[in-house]
Amino acid sequence: MFNGATVHGIAGIRALRHPAENPLLIAAILTTAAGYGMWFIIVSWLASSSDATGAEAEIRNLFLDGGTLSQVLLVIPLFPLLIWIIRAFLYAQLRATSVQMSPTQFPEGYRMVVEAARELGLRRVPDAYVVLGNGQINAFAAGHGFRRFVAVYSDLFEIGGQARDPEALRFIIGHEVGHIAAGHVSYFRLIFSQLVAYVPFLGQAFSRAQEYTADNHGYAYAPEGVPGAMGVLSGGKYLGAEVNTHALADRATREKGFWLHMSNWLSSHPINTWRAHALRDRSRPGRLMIRPPESTAWFPPSAPSGYQRSGSWPTPEQMLAVLDSTTLSVLSEEQFGRYPGVSYETPRNELRWASPVPIRTEPVGQGAFTGDSSTTGSVGPQQPGAYGYTPPASPAQEQHVDTPGTTPADATRPETPHSETGQS
Template identity: 55%
Template sequence: MHPHEPHSPPPTGSSPEHTGGQPEPTPSLDKGAPQPSPWASSGGYPAPEQPAFPPPTSPYPPVAPNQYAPGHYPPGGPPMPPQHRPRGLMPWDRPARHPWEIPLLVVVIMMTSVAYLLAVLFMLIALFADPIVDEHGVEQTGSLISSPYVLLLLFAPVLLWAGRGLNFATQRVNGVRMSPTQFPEGYRMVQEAAARFGMHRAPDAYVVLGNGQINAFAAGHGFRRYVAVYSDLFEIGGAAREPDALAFIIGHEVGHIAAGHVSYWRQLGMFVAPWLPLLGASLIRAQEYTADNHGYCFSPRGASGAMATLAAGKYLNTDVGVDEMADRAAIEKGGFIWLVNAMASHPVLTWRMWALRDRSRPGPMFWRPSPPHPGMIPPPGGYPLATTPRALPPKPV
């Protein structure tokens, strides 16, 4: 067994999620007494009552420098996926796929297939048809097969395979691979997320230079799958600035892999999606909502921190009132608002925050959400002031 490969998970046992605090007893997953929205403390309108979910905890002792971690999984094994529970939007469910994803995927694959067939038809016509000559008897040299779009479609399988291979090779030679001794906190989150989603093998994980950008992505090549997290989501020493938010982001990216979004054949079937106005972007937005459902099921308490970080960055995220920003999804109106969302590959942040707060329905795709109770935006008494101390940049060492 390779020293960085996890051992086989034991059949029983579960592990809670990360917070970076002290170890706490693992709470039950029973659907007990109703609890308020996880964001209700920030003052937004109350979401529908929801059963309690287990608060993330961190059972792992710190790893001493230059020492190998005592096992890839905590005692008792990784968290096991809820095998007999339905797909849904809550942490105790199996993560749900957005209802628009598969219908849009079918339409995009059909249109991509038509484009491939037309490219092959143009190639056959150019190869077997008689040459075209003008009135002076000069043979015309231009043909449809020389069109860059036709050539792109004809070589799409090879170009996609090569691009995925180059992207993976870039991470392998330039990225810092997460392991029990390098970024162990992120490594364990990846392992736990893969186990939570029922994956047979955890993807590789890399930390890449962010240069101030807040981002992460998932991809694959061949039978390998991997996630890359930008370094600005970590602090000096490899620890997460906000472990819950990082766990949500990692759960989101591992969710892309678990949902099949990085499959070669799927991406080949979606090859023309960037050239399909509105339709291609809508499919990608639906996939992002699906990945958000995975991230929420893995780290529900990290959703607000992750969205605040995407909105204002890692130093000003504590100034963001997530309820106040999410409420604007229902009051910001206009045709340009609709157009900006329709053309975006990711859901606009206000709609995305709304979807992560209101877990009673899938995220809004085309029309802004409506509040369940009129007159609740803004809430009576207004929004509270941000009182959390602002995070300071790390000092040079």
């Protein structure tokens, strides 16, 4: 209860915790304390104003007429009990209906759970279950009493179809075990921070900070699973293998506007583009409120963003010229896209997170999109000045920045020191 779930103490692994999480946790605790304080004041007032008249009597009746306010007054003091019952029922459901991972059931996945528990310093191996997914992509972590458990939807075992991607599953399991290691499923933490979920923007920001923390744990355990995990979150369990994670991450810097930010502010999880950007660039924590600056993009834009005026979008002929410039390096039956004018020597299944080499300097053809549909240019991740950021000459030269003790990715992917699947 007082030592935390890991050997690292109740604070967990500090280097893996998003810097905004603890301040937001304090805000959540204060919000919950204020909520209970307000409840006590209102109940005391109702008990002492039975003979009220006029406007005071009308306000009193609003709390006692059996409507929404009455229900709120009844539910708030029951939150601790309700949380306990819901967690107990969830654990019972998993034990009664799901397949428990073990040495005799899904041992490959269970080994990932055990190894993640060891890597992240858990005192005990959490229970692990496979839940019937019915097409849904999800996983979650929870607890009941001193017990901790993770559940993985069955569809996550099918990532990539026949060409399975165990590293993606490893990252997702590491993310869920990370929630446990960071104390996110603690009963007392939930009690003291539950009411913040009903505060617009603040509750969602707190949840996103926790998700970034869990992603940091997932990365520390399985950095090579990043492209597969982001692919399945954005493209699904089959097409996810075709998602160019660099292109996804770069869009975090170029998709702008109030409504795009609003979609993130109202989400309990970081939006996929921002999340991919945070997993690629380990020199700074994931963004909670404001998009990453465009100077952190790795590649020039290959297509317009929704923020730009439609008059700057390329014509069909201009974009066909760009697509035709990649036909020699992209087989017609593939859905994985290369950057125009760039040669790739990396196998496709490793390309999602690799920097393309070598760089060709000749123009890629008329109409290559650079934000101005009338321009022509060459592209490549190492072309200085094209987009304000120059990655290392070789991905193998990149170093971890903020996560000690992690295992570096192989030389085909940039090394970077972050639930869940779907809404894990």
